[in-house]
Amino acid sequence: MGLSRRGLLTAGLLLPVGGLAYYPLRGLSAADGSDAVEAASPLGLADDLANPPEIHASDGVLRATLRMALQDVTLPGGATELRNYGALPGPTLRVHPGDTLEIRLENRLPPNPDRGTPVMNTPNRFNSTNLHFHGFHVSPRGNSDNVYLEIEPGQTFNYVVQLPDDHPAGTYWYHPHRHGSVAAQVASGAAGMMIVNGTLDEVPEVRDAVERILVVQAPIAVEGGLIESMDSIWELTAERDFLINGQYRPRIYLREGEVQHWRVLHAGDAQFLPFTLDGLTILEIGRDGNPLDEPEEMTEVDLAPGNRVNLMVRAEKEGYYELRRPAFNQGIQALPEVHLADVIVLPADSDRVDSSIPMATALPSGPLPENRILTDITEDEIVAQRQFVLGTRTVEGMYKNMTFTINGEAFDPRRDDVVAKLNTAEEWVFINETPFPHPLHIHVNPFQVVAINGEPEEYKHWQDTIAVPAAGTVTIRTRFTDFTGRFVMHCHILPHEDLGMMLNINIEE
Amino acid sequence: MARHGILLAGLLLALTPATALADDDKSATAMPEAAASCLSCHGASGRPVLPEVPIIAGQQPAYLERALKSYREGLRNGGPALVMSGIAADLSDEDIKALAQWFGEQR
Structure with missing residues (x-):
């Protein structure tokens, strides 16, 4: 393959x-x-x-x-x-x-x-x-x-x-x-x-499709050159240029009826990336690194900084379409629409595309490949429950006189905040006491999202980064397998991480 | 505006009308100190920008008082109530009374 x-x-x-x-x-x-x-x-x-x-x-x-x-x-x-x-x-x-x-x-x-x-x-x-x-x-x-x-x-x-x-x-x-x-x-x-x-690439519809990589980045053109102070990137509304694979508003081509496999990474530092591609059919088949149980049709895909998604995209009809981030509120901050790319659907038999390039037309359906590491975590398996409160704290003399905190504490590399045993599973609740969402990322082991704002998730996605809503909660389950040692959990709005919203997890034998 | 900038600016915005209100109308209560931690989510004077956060401006003070005590004692729990139980944990009965009164007076 x-x-x-x-x-x-x-x-x-x-x-x-x-x-x-x-x-x-x-x-x-x-x-x-x-x-x-x-x-x-x-x-x-x-x-x-x-x-x-x-x-x-x-x-x-x-x-x-x-x-x-x-x-x-x-x-x-x-x-x-x-x-x-x-x-x-x-x-x-x-x-x-x-x-x-x-x-x-x-x-x-x-x-x-x-x-x-x-x-x-x-x-x-x-x-x-x-x-x-x-x-x-x-x-x-x-x-x-x-x-x-x-x-x-x-x-x-x-x-x-x-x-x-x-x-x-x-x-x-x-x-x-x-x-x-x-x-x-x-x-x-x-x-x-x-x-x-x-295994995901062995699914016939995925295997046969043209594969497209979309790395979304949102650098800031800092006047005078290099970022020498956090001030240049601190503002959530600082003017960021949304680029895909380094290009500003690129063109993306498909042929009418064609199905392509898009791998989308949101590698921005702070702003969320909900996006739409109206007029084309979008099936999500993987979130972060993990295949879904079965494909899920989407009208809008919502990525927090750090999230990835595998999409099967079908061009239904020849024409011009737009990949857009609609205007939205990131917590209490309104953020504007972004035109990410022009999407051009050529006629199915367009002679612009060499006939040697394969053209897949089938969307996957039914179950996607299973994986041992992504075995559902049941209630019986949970050995401990923990709660993590996301907040901020005024600390004179720090950057902007503040730190970002988890359970009231800013990051300390010497402290073990979580000590857990290998081959056990735990249920964690994240409580966000701020008016902005915080995308939490846990290293090494993926987790299963079981509830958002107390509402159980119908399908429990496996992810490694999950946005905890402003003034809201998220419940996850995670299983510590294969690896002992220390790693971190942190907010993937990266200025928040630098200012302390991170903790240490130590997995012991 | 930065995340924290907004948070702080939100507080300032919230403080300004409260102060103005107190200046204009001597009978109105000054904003209690404990309200600072409410305003970032519930908005200036209890009118939130966040769609899932309830409007508490003008709510019945007796209801607000009972709600805050319930959060503090863990009688309301799960989901978004966990946000409030953490915040209410440090409030005294006096704080709660003052908050309930002040938010109830906001229009």
Whole structure:
């Protein structure tokens, strides 16, 4: 299955592709033994949105170098300088369950201007970094998905991440996770997609469809260049340029009757992304990294920062359509409509698309592949219940004289907030005492959403990031399997994380 | 405006009319200190922007008082009531009386 996908992408490369210029390859490279695929439109059209470049595992190992460095770019909002992996977005890393990722992370950012001991839970050292494998069910220890590491400017670190043989198939992503500089770096576009190809890709309708990658990022063109202070990104309403695969309002092509498989990642730092594509049929088949039990038809898809979704999109009729974020309220803040992309449906027999490009027309129906890790968590299995209150606290001398808190406390890396046993399951209630939603992300183990605002969920989605509504509650169940060690749970509105809305979970034998 | 900016601005906005009200009409009660934690969700003077948060401006003070005590004692629970039980946990009987009175007076 992985081979046919690879073959398809390679075939796309033989055609002239306009999107290449957006992906200078200086920030990334596939090392020995891994395959690199350049950016390309999956339909081979010059003005079609290109999938970002990819690095594929080969013989079970994906070797790549990610270089965190300064990038000069001109965004629609103006010329600026970003901290990222050399391109908006970084390369897509494609693996299979059981594969190993060997990632060399080079921090080529300049020395930090602030050299003293940083104050915990204030923005600091924007040039220090590390790497998080968002959604992966992998070890949080050592040189695996360990977000307590700090890779200083000039340093290089080798991550080795081993996926279990039965890892769910889906859409994941990587981004920096160093407390204090997370928001500044992710808001600069430091992110890329990761794909685990597996059982979901063996569903015939998914296998046969053209695959499209959509990495949504919302960088801010900071006047004068680099983000040197949280002030430039702090405002929720700061002017963010919504880009897909680094392009502003790109064109996305389909053929009439065609079904495409879209992997959508919301890699923005703060604003939510509800979106619509009126006139086309949309089936959701995966949320975060996890296949749904069966496809679900959607009229609007709602992504919080950090969420991903696998969609099967069918173009019903030739014409022009728009991918839009409608105007909405993020808590008590009204946010405007965003025109994300033009969607153009060509006639089914359009000679613009080479006849060698396959055209799938069937939508999947019925049950999607099951997975051991995503076995329903029943009430009988719950060994403990915990409650987490999300709030803010006035603390003089901190950034904006405040911290963001969970159960009244801001993050402290030395404190174990949750200690739990391996191979047990717990039920957690999140209570949001603020007038803004907070998307909570838990590392390492996925969780099942059982209730929102006390209303039981009819279908209990497996996710790794869930928006807790403003002045509302969410109940989840999570099972700690396969990995001991410490990891974190935090708000994925990243300025909130930097200001303290994060805690430590320690899983013991 | 930033999230917290809004939160704080919301508080300021809320404080301003309350103060103005007190200035204009000496008989009106000043906003109790404990109300600060209510306004970010329930809105300035008890009129919320959030669609799922109840309007408490002009609500019967006796009802508000009983509701707050019920939240504090855990008699109302589950779902969104968990938000309120956390907030009411630290309120004294006097705080609750003052809050109920003040929100009841808002129009």
